Amino acid sequence: MDKLHHIAITVPDISKALAWYCDEFDADFTYADESWALLQFDNIALALVLPGQHPPHIAVERSNAADYGALTPHRDGTASVYVEDPWGNTIEFLQTGQKPA
Amino acid sequence: MDKLHHIAITVPDISKALAWYCDEFDADFTYADESWALLQFDNIALALVLPGQHPPHIAVERSNAADYGALTPHRDGTASVYVEDPWGNTIEFLQTGQKPA
Numbered sequence: 582m583d584k585l586h587h588i589a590i591t592v593p594d595i596s597k598a599l600a601w602y603c604d605e606f607d608a609d610f611t612y613a614d615e616s617w618a619l620l621q622f623d624n625i626a627l628a629l630v631l632p633g634q635h636p637p638h639i640a641v642e643r644s645n646a647a648d649y650g651a652l653t654p655h656r657d658g659t660a661s662v663y664v665e666d667p668w669g670n671t672i673e674f675l676q677t678g679q680k681p682a
Numbered sequence: 683m684d685k686l687h688h689i690a691i692t693v694p695d696i697s698k699a700l701a702w703y704c705d706e707f708d709a710d711f712t713y714a715d716e717s718w719a720l721l722q723f724d725n726i727a728l729a730l731v732l733p734g735q736h737p738p739h740i741a742v743e744r745s746n747a748a749d750y751g752a753l754t755p756h757r758d759g760t761a762s763v764y765v766e767d768p769w770g771n772t773i774e775f776l777q778t779g780q781k782p783a
Binding site: 582583584585588590591592593597598601602605606607608609621622623624625627637639641666667668670 | 683684685686689691692693694698699702703706707708709710722723724725726728738740742767768769771
């Protein structure tokens with residue numbers, strides 16, 4: 582069964598939003614810079630992203646992510662590609678593991 | 683640590699979107715009617731909702747959901763209330779279990 586890696590919602594200020602979400606929820610701070618932050622919940626991560634930098638999206642883990650387009654490698658060893666459903670919702674197909682294609 | 687129960691994204695037609703998502707993903711069909719549908723992924727459920735009926739949102743399981751407002755009971759025994767973060771993102775505080783307040 583497919584697993585969702587994270588969901589991303591847009592906020593206008595990462596540090597202010599991170600402070601609010603860390604205060605409101607029992608979740609582990611994972612990463613933050615000026616353009617996005619990641620909070621790990623029990624079963625999934627929540628990403629806070631800036632509008633214009635990343636669309637709000639859901640990310641699904643897929644070993645065949647490359648089938649959906651050219652993968653962009655990330656610093657943590659994952660690689661992914663953004664696609665849209667027929668109605669404009671953004672889905673990130675994310676390949677985890679050591680060897681992004 | 684807090685657990686996210688589901689995330690909800692908006693689509694213009696539930697049955698068409700359900701067909702697309704069921705075809706695209708390895709997830710279990712849980713429920714559908716004219717206004718929303720639920721697909722269970724490995725770690726979280728994905729809700730497809732109509733704009734105007736439900737906002738796109740994330741739902742967090744909370745035994746103290748009632749602290750956030752008057753709970754609306756649902757057919758499955760859960761009860762919840764929608765709130766917004768300071769930037770307009772909708773969060774559903776969802777109380778699971780047998781006795782919604």
